[in-house]
Amino acid sequence: MEKILNDASELFKAEPNCLKVNAPCVAIGDLHGQYFDMIHMFEKVIDRRFPACELLFLGDYVDRGFNSVEVFTFLCVLKLNYPDRVHMLRGNHESRGMTEHFSFRSECLDKLGDEIAYDWFMDCFDTIPIAAEVFGEKSGNYLAMHGGISPNMRSKKDIDDIDRI
Numbered sequence: 339m340e341k342i343l344n345d346a347s348e349l350f351k352a353e354p355n356c357l358k359v360n361a362p363c364v365a366i367g368d369l370h371g372q373y374f375d376m377i378h379m380f381e382k383v384i385d386r387r388f389p390a391c392e393l394l395f396l397g398d399y400v401d402r403g404f405n406s407v408e409v410f411t412f413l414c415v416l417k418l419n420y421p422d423r424v425h426m427l428r429g430n431h432e433s434r435g436m437t438e439h440f441s442f443r444s445e446c447l448d449k450l451g452d453e454i455a456y457d458w459f460m461d462c463f464d465t466i467p468i469a470a471e472v473f474g475e476k477s478g479n480y481l482a483m484h485g486g487i488s489p490n491m492r493s494k495k496d497i498d499d500i501d502r503i
Contacts, residue, residue: 339455346418356471359471369409395425395427399429407459428466443456468502481494
């Protein structure tokens with residue numbers, strides 16, 4: 339688990355705050371620990387398109403569901419195997435405050451046995467990019483992120499200038 343999260347973290351650190359993603363792309367948001375729903379989505383939608391298309395996960399991988407550890411670990415392994423085809427953004431639940439308030443911290447302690455494993459996840463969350471520009475010839479270009487943008491952000495450069503790590 340530690341190796342998977344550390345290796346994924348290194349990939350995330352090497353990426354810019356605002357990723358460049360090419361269409362065709364499947365965008366998926368708010369899995370919230372729903373592992374079996376995610377697997378169903380892969381079976382019904384993604385398997386037919388991937389790896390010909392890129393995948394963009396929009397954050398909120400954890401909390402609420404009972405399998406947040408499995409969801410995030412699966413996506414990290416997918417990212418490690420397809421680093422140029424799988425893109426992950428950080429959601430508001432990928433933070434200490436949210437995971438302590440909701441269920442992820444207690445899930446980590448129950449499943450993995452100690453606070454150190456929880457810290458591995460938190461360290462990895464801190465490195466995940468925060469936005470993506472999706473470029474498509476037919477669909478046009480758009481900016482994607484988990485929850486919106488601050489009114490203080492006036493340009494893409496403002497996003498690039500954030501020290502997310």
